[in-house]
Amino acid sequence: MLRATGLVKSYRAPGGEPIPVLRGVDLVVKGGELVAVVGQSGSGKSTLLCVLGLLEDADAGEIVYENVCVSALPRSAKSRARGRWVGFVFQSFLLLPSLTALENVLLAARYTGRDRAEARRRGLALLDELGVVGRKDHYPQELSGGEQQRVAFCRAVLNDPPLLLADEPTGNLDDANGAVIFDALRSRARAGAAVVVVSHRPEAATGATAVYRLRGGVLEA
Amino acid sequence: MLRLLRGYAFAIAGIAIGVAGVVALGAMSERIVRFIEGGDRFVLGQISVAGRGMGMGAGFTAGGLLPAATIKKISSVPGVAGVQPQVMLPLDPSTSQFMTLTQELILGLDLSVPMPNRYYRALPVRAGRFLRTGDRRAAVVGAAFAASRGLGVGSRFPLEGAEYGVVGILERMLTAPDRFVFVPIEDAREQWVAKDRMLRTLLASGAAALTAADLNTGVAVGWREGEDPDAVARRIMAEVPDVNVQLPSELSRLLRASTAFFAALLVGIGALALVIGGLSLANTMAAAVFERIRDFGVKRALGATDLDLAREVLGEALAVTVCGGAGGVGLAVLLGSSIDAWAGRSGQQLFYFSTRLLTGALAFSVLLGAAAAAWATVRVVRLSPAEAIRRGA
Numbered sequence: 001m002l003r004a005t006g007l008v009k010s011y012r013a014p015g016g017e018p019i020p021v022l023r024g025v026d027l028v029v030k031g032g033e034l035v036a037v038v039g040q041s042g043s044g045k046s047t048l049l050c051v052l053g054l055l056e057d058a059d060a061g062e063i064v065y066e067n068v069c070v071s072a073l074p075r076s077a078k079s080r081a082r083g084r085w086v087g088f089v090f091q092s093f094l095l096l097p098s099l100t101a102l103e104n105v106l107l108a109a110r111y112t113g114r115d116r117a118e119a120r121r122r123g124l125a126l127l128d129e130l131g132v133v134g135r136k137d138h139y140p141q142e143l144s145g146g147e148q149q150r151v152a153f154c155r156a157v158l159n160d161p162p163l164l165l166a167d168e169p170t171g172n173l174d175d176a177n178g179a180v181i182f183d184a185l186r187s188r189a190r191a192g193a194a195v196v197v198v199s200h201r202p203e204a205a206t207g208a209t210a211v212y213r214l215r216g217g218v219l220e221a
Numbered sequence: 222m223l224r225l226l227r228g229y230a231f232a233i234a235g236i237a238i239g240v241a242g243v244v245a246l247g248a249m250s251e252r253i254v255r256f257i258e259g260g261d262r263f264v265l266g267q268i269s270v271a272g273r274g275m276g277m278g279a280g281f282t283a284g285g286l287l288p289a290a291t292i293k294k295i296s297s298v299p300g301v302a303g304v305q306p307q308v309m310l311p312l313d314p315s316t317s318q319f320m321t322l323t324q325e326l327i328l329g330l331d332l333s334v335p336m337p338n339r340y341y342r343a344l345p346v347r348a349g350r351f352l353r354t355g356d357r358r359a360a361v362v363g364a365a366f367a368a369s370r371g372l373g374v375g376s377r378f379p380l381e382g383a384e385y386g387v388v389g390i391l392e393r394m395l396t397a398p399d400r401f402v403f404v405p406i407e408d409a410r411e412q413w414v415a416k417d418r419m420l421r422t423l424l425a426s427g428a429a430a431l432t433a434a435d436l437n438t439g440v441a442v443g444w445r446e447g448e449d450p451d452a453v454a455r456r457i458m459a460e461v462p463d464v465n466v467q468l469p470s471e472l473s474r475l476l477r478a479s480t481a482f483f484a485a486l487l488v489g490i491g492a493l494a495l496v497i498g499g500l501s502l503a504n505t506m507a508a509a510v511f512e513r514i515r516d517f518g519v520k521r522a523l524g525a526t527d528l529d530l531a532r533e534v535l536g537e538a539l540a541v542t543v544c545g546g547a548g549g550v551g552l553a554v555l556l557g558s559s560i561d562a563w564a565g566r567s568g569q570q571l572f573y574f575s576t577r578l579l580t581g582a583l584a585f586s587v588l589l590g591a592a593a594a595a596w597a598t599v600r601v602v603r604l605s606p607a608e609a610i611r612r613g614a
Contacts, residue, residue: 055522055607076526082606083524094519094610098228111524155523 001162001194002029007051007061009044021047022058023217027196031162034189035196036204039214045198046167048214052196053086053165054078065163083112087156087193089181091168093148095140101151102127102136108158119158126154130184146177153184157193164188164195171199178203226544229537232509233545236586239501240549241556244582246494248557248572250487252395255573257480259396264472266340268442268454270295273463287464288435294461295442300453303337303443305330308409308436312380312402314416325366325400327380329409332356337443344398349374349389352405360385361403364393369568380404381415395573410436495585502545502586503593506538510597514604515613521606534598535591542590546583554579 007025010018021044029035039045050056052063054070063071070081087108095104102123109119127133130150132143140148149169156164166185170178178201186207189195197204205211212219226233274285287306296304308329332354336342344351344361351361360380362372367390372378376387385404393399404412410433414421420436423429444453454468477484517530525533557572564571601609 050605050607053522055610056605076528079521079524079526079529082522088522090610094515094522096516096519098224098516107520108523111520111526111529 001031001066002027002052002196003062003064004028004052005062005064007048007063008059009047009051009056010059020217022051022061025061025214025217025219027052027212027219029163029194029196031192031194032189033194033209034186034207035194036208036211037196037198037214037219038200038204038211041200043214044217045214048219049165049167049196049198053088053163054082055088079111083108083159085161085163087159087161087164089149089153089156089164089166089169089185091171093140093145093152093172095148095152095155097140100137100139101132101143101147104140104151105154105158108155112159114159123154123158126157127151130154130180145172146174146180149173149177149181150184153181157188160193162193164193166195166197166199168199169197170201170203182206226540229509229541232505232541233548235505236502236542236545236590237548237552239498239505240546240582240586241552242501242549243494243498243585244550244553244574244578245557245572246490247578247582248553248574250491251575251578252571252573253483253487255395255575256397257476257483259394259398260476261473262340263338263397264467264476265450265469266338268444268450268457268469269439269467269472270442270457270461271439271465272437273465285463285465286431286435287437287439289432289437290435291461291464292437292440295440295457295464298453298457298460300444300448300456301442302445302448303335305334305337305441306406306434306437307331307441308406308413308438310409310413310416310438325402326397327402327404327409327412329404329406329412331406337441339443344403345392345394346389347392349387351389352403356388356405358383358385358408359388359405361389361391362387363391363399363401365399365568365570366402368565380408381412383408383411393570395570399570400568406437407433413438499585499589502542502589505545506542506590506593507597509541510534510538510594510601513613514601514609517601518604518606518609518611518613521602521609527602530602531595531598534594538591538594539587542587543583545590546586549586550579550582 004025004027007022009022010020013019025048037045037048047056051058054063058071061071062069065081065085070078073081096107099107105123105127106119109116124133124136127136130153132147132150135143135147143151164185169181169185173181182203185195185197210221212221270287272285272287272291292304292306295301310327312325312327330352332352346361347364352359367373370378372387372390374387374390377384378387379385380402391398413436414424424431442457444450450469454466457464458466520530554574557574561570561572604612
């Protein structure tokens, strides 16, 4: 499902000198696999995930989703590719504060042209599955951290994306809620999605098909 | 939609305040413009002729006595189409006349002659009727005059000891006639004699062979179709001795010169209002977009294209600026009307909320708001989704 080859990414320091983050990362994740990427803070794990999910362009390298070289697509096509192929779970949930839990979930369907009624049915079912359907009309600020991340997870999987990218998905959660999210991620992989989890938690490796360590801008098995 | 607008409550309030400022200042400008334009239109519609010398006459009839024989001569000048004898007097002669533009005046009209003024063949009557031939001790009053004295049709009020009945009230014209009292010329002549001790003494002495028809402070002169009014005025000057003739174009130029300061002030006020209101509006709208930079990052992560975001932002900007603009217009009208209700007791009107001003202000707020939102959106969508999410965190 995902093939990344020779990814290079660096940022500019305020003085203008480049700060290399990725120095030629290669990664292949097939459907049904859950890959865990671990590493120290600042090692570039989040950057790798952003580049894999087309949230940021790499300086060099190639990203292919299902035989489509998406890294070479123009901006709008990249946006559409994200909507079609990728689901994101962020550490800080990133729910829109002006929308209710259900509306946040349904936001994922807005840009993919999905049927509204069908998306609503699916959204409610997901919220029910994650145990937060009773909170569907609540705003993010009225939800606990665990509840927010469950809602964010529902949003990430609403469109059944073949690629799920999770950036420290349990970073702001207690152990119990963290376990719920990890279970849900494993369940997605079992359902056939390619899942990449970036985390510093050891539980991330539990049930993972492969575990990589990002060190010095390079992935080590 | 309501939830969306609630989310933008501060932006809407900010825009409303900016637009209210623009509209209020604009309405004051419109008020002054109407006053100047009304006067200009009046003087361009007739040739005003007064007797040579100094006398009681005020405004465009200021000058000496204009006897009936002189009026007859004016009527026979080629190109002249109609001559209406008039008596224009200050309502209160003790009042300083240096601010004649806002002075309360009595205008006596010879009702046997149609109004020669091309732009004021008939004055707009809001209530009652205009004067008719044969009326005596009857008055039609300007809107400001009526408001300042609480007069309505059927009211009576004293002029130099005589009771006058109000038969009509004019529409508010936002120019000089708002403060006029129109009476039949016969009544105005009586007023004149009552007000002017020197004239009274002269008439009593019998030294001057004057009849009532000679008591005129001026005439309004019309011209035939195809005639150049300035040329007709020059002809009157040349052919009729002892008269002060105002060339319409010259009077218009004089009026504009005397109000040039106000005109410049208006331009300044308008420019200032647009700059301040515009900056406030644009800044509020752009800030409202930048505030949501993280939301845009999230939406792009979910598959929104630049076009999707631009459409959403412009739609929201439109709703917000229409609400803010309408709120601002409403606020300005409410404030202006309240102030005018208070000022109206002394016959003043400070604001004129013309349709062109209100639609212009609304269009201005919507266009500028949309432009500011579009500019902010372009800045935001240039960022990568990851950068937008990071900056908005």
